[in-house]
Amino acid sequence: MPYVNIKVTGGSEAPTAAQKAELIGGVTELLARVLGKNPETTVVVIDEVDTDNWGIGGKSVSERRKEGR
């Protein structure tokens, strides 16, 4: 019954469909292995966030990328 939300940067940095499927399978397996949670009712939602809309260190990721970080 767990619910997992994964937020990553999108746009040119977005994961492929195959990578998203691997994340969904991997985190579902992790919850089954560590906590014995039933995979059938484990829900995973992936959000792709534009680099203008994600900030760390007081700056957007877009700004950081321009600075080479």
Add this chain to the structure above:
Amino acid sequence: MPYVNIKVTGGSEAPTAAQKAELIGGVTELLARVLGKNPETTVVVIDEVDTDNWGIGGKSVSERRKEGR
């Protein structure tokens, strides 16, 4: 003052504007009826999630749809 977030699959499965309006009205009415919450300050946000980005049972909804589920 309640805040409600509803996540459903989007893309070809996305709700119409009329359906979204009905969800907003319905959940606001539910909170007023059950808890006496003021509709004027009840906030509802609907997120439409791509079927590649939603997983259940360890697989993405896109994969499940291909398998006829």
Add this chain to the structure above:
Amino acid sequence: MPYVNIKVTGGSEAPTAAQKAELIGGVTELLARVLGKNPETTVVVIDEVDTDNWGIGGKSVSERRKEGR
């Protein structure tokens, strides 16, 4: 497969277990009726938020309650 998160004020304003059950049943029924979603995989999570931790109009709900609002 929908996921719904409902945030309401807690503490002395917290809903009872019966009210929470009514919210869970009501919003699940709403999603089945409006969008044809399967109730068996509709997930609802209710968060009870302390009135010190909820703000509206630039003030916490605790401050607003003291002012009689």
Add this chain to the structure above:
Amino acid sequence: MPYVNIKVTGGSEAPTAAQKAELIGGVTELLARVLGKNPETTVVVIDEVDTDNWGIGGKSVSERRKEGR
């Protein structure tokens, strides 16, 4: 280490990249000033929500805008 999520209406009401950068910088500075949090690990995510998908007072913002509110 704080995590901040800001949801605002998008589409024609969406903030510009410069406004989003100002929000990211401002809220990071606020958490450093009030709580002494390290800006380097303060994460901010901004979500732009379609006016059809945002409800208040039991109606979507799209409906409210048509009514001149």
Add this chain to the structure above:
Amino acid sequence: MPYVNIKVTGGSEAPTAAQKAELIGGVTELLARVLGKNPETTVVVIDEVDTDNWGIGGKSVSERRKEGR
């Protein structure tokens, strides 16, 4: 820079500190392996939700547990 939120049932079903540490390490490793994300800025937040406050199939988990599910 990813952000991951994991919600599981709490109370008598809550994970131990060791299990939570294993979830944090496991999901951080998964994001590094699948997407090449930097573990140093991967943030994980685990929420423990009371069984009265979690619903699936239109009923709270508390009700389901009483029915032996």
Add this chain to the structure above:
Amino acid sequence: MPYVNIKVTGGSEAPTAAQKAELIGGVTELLARVLGKNPETTVVVIDEVDTDNWGIGGKSVSERRKEGR
């Protein structure tokens, strides 16, 4: 109409009621100043997260604190 969620570590690191009021006032003022949002309908929710339940760099904050970080 914006909605803001702020997550910080709780327990012995939790903000005081006065600090939470300052965060609520400050972020509401920021949204009014940068985007012209109406403070009366700006909602802020603060979550205090146990240091066992918050991970960064693949370890819980509790573990990091023991290591002097």
